[in-house]
Amino acid sequence: MPGETVKAPGSWFDPVKIAVVVVIVSVLFFFFRRRTESFVTPDAPRDVVLLHQLGHGVECPSLSPFVLKVETYLRINKIPYKSLYDRKMGPKGKTPWIEYNGDVIPDSSFIIMYLNKQFKVTMDSKLTSYEKGVATALQRLAEEHLYFQLGLWRAVFDEQKETFKAIGLNWFFIWMLERKATTDAWSQGIGRHSQEEVAQITETDLQALSSVLGEKDYFFGDSPTEVDCSLFGQLSQFVWQARRSPGQKLILDKFPNLKRFCERIKGKYWPDWNELILQPPAE
Ligand SMILES: N[C@@H](CCC(=O)N[C@@H](CS)C(=O)NCC(=O)O)C(=O)O
Missing domain, CATH: 1.20.1050.10 (Glutathione S-transferase Yfyf (Class Pi); Chain A, domain 2)
Incomplete structure (x- = not known):
């Protein structure tokens, strides 16, 4: 047709395609932001470790040896903490994980390394x-x-x-x-x-x-x-x-x-x- 703009097939200047890409990018952005943010508890108390864990056992406070490890460490070192029995896995897909003043730390050993620094814990300082x-x-x-x-x-x-x-x-x-x-x-x-x-x-x-x-x-x-x-x-x-x-x-x-x-x-x-x-x- 005379006067009609001829677009190359598959051109990216198609407004419909641009709209689709914008929508996909926005959805992905929203999804990943939510995923990262979803590990931070809104209005979490400051200076208190939030210990996310599964439920209690019948004979031990937790069925998870790794949760008991972290909770025992917190108790021995008198670190203020609160357990959240939300049965939610952490960013590495495992339990336990903690939050502390906006930081999210998964894995019992990394949690202990992190808390050692935050609370200047020196349990192992006398070991050769x-x-x-x-x-x-x-x-x-x-x-x-x-x-x-x-x-x-x-x-x-x-x-x-x-x-x-x-x-x-x-x-x-x-x-x-x-x-x-x-x-x-x-x-x-x-x-x-x-x-x-x-x-x-x-x-x-x-x-x-x-x-x-x-x-x-x-x-x-x-x-x-x-x-x-x-x-x-x-x-x-x-x-x-x-x-x-x-x-x-x-x-x-x-x-x-x-x-x-x-x-x-x-x-x-x-x-x-x-x-x-x-x-x-x-x-
Ligand atoms: N290396 C991890 C191990 C934690 C772990 O294996 N937790 C188990 C529960 S006892 C878990 O979350 N399993 C879920 C899975 O493997 O998908 C740590 O020290 O925290």
């Missing part, structure tokens, strides 16, 4: 470099090895799924937890062993921890260090919240110093333990 090395090795043993066994004992090998039924989870959630523990343990490697082999591995790990602890109150002497928080988090789950697992039986029968260690921390830093569990444990 050799002891610091041992502490790191013990922490990795517990968090990167024993933890996956805990998952198998509670969510896979226990046919009754007692820990999860006790907190009222329905069959679908329990099935999801079983799938998750199975795939996590498979990827980690430990899930490729038979149940009997995992029992042997659990015994070897607990034996190692028991030997290092010996008759000391804490892993490095009379006062708690960071690794005690980590080990309490993991071991207390075996002591109280992995009913009838070989790990629980071994600690009670063969490694009572590990049980005494957990009792010591619970008694000293968790006076409100029974108020934070869903129901008092049946002795």
Whole structure:
């Protein structure tokens, strides 16, 4: 047609295309902003650590060893905190995570590193470099090895799924937890062993921890260090919240110093333990 502007096919100067791009960019911008901002609690109190966690257990205040680690650290160091049982995963898709004066920090170890700086905590300052090395090795043993066994004992090998039924989870959630523990343990490697082999591995790990602890109150002497928080988090789950697992039986029968260690921390830093569990444990 005479006088009509001829546009090259696929030209970006098409107002419809521009509008579509603007809409897509705005939606993406809004979505990502929301995702980042959604980790910051509006009107959060200042100078108080907000500890986001899942719900309580029946025998321990949390089913998560990593949450117990952080909460024990906060209590030992008398850091003001408030627990939010919002069951919300943090920016790394895991729990626990904290907020502090607008900062959002996921991962128990990074949380402790961050709080050490903010509150000038020096729990490990008296450790020699050799002891610091041992502490790191013990922490990795517990968090990167024993933890996956805990998952198998509670969510896979226990046919009754007692820990999860006790907190009222329905069959679908329990099935999801079983799938998750199975795939996590498979990827980690430990899930490729038979149940009997995992029992042997659990015994070897607990034996190692028991030997290092010996008759000391804490892993490095009379006062708690960071690794005690980590080990309490993991071991207390075996002591109280992995009913009838070989790990629980071994600690009670063969490694009572590990049980005494957990009792010591619970008694000293968790006076409100029974108020934070869903129901008092049946002795
Ligand atoms: N390295 C993390 C581990 C935390 C972790 O594995 N938390 C578990 C709950 S006990 C979790 O959030 N799992 C969810 C998932 O793996 O998707 C830490 O130290 O905080």
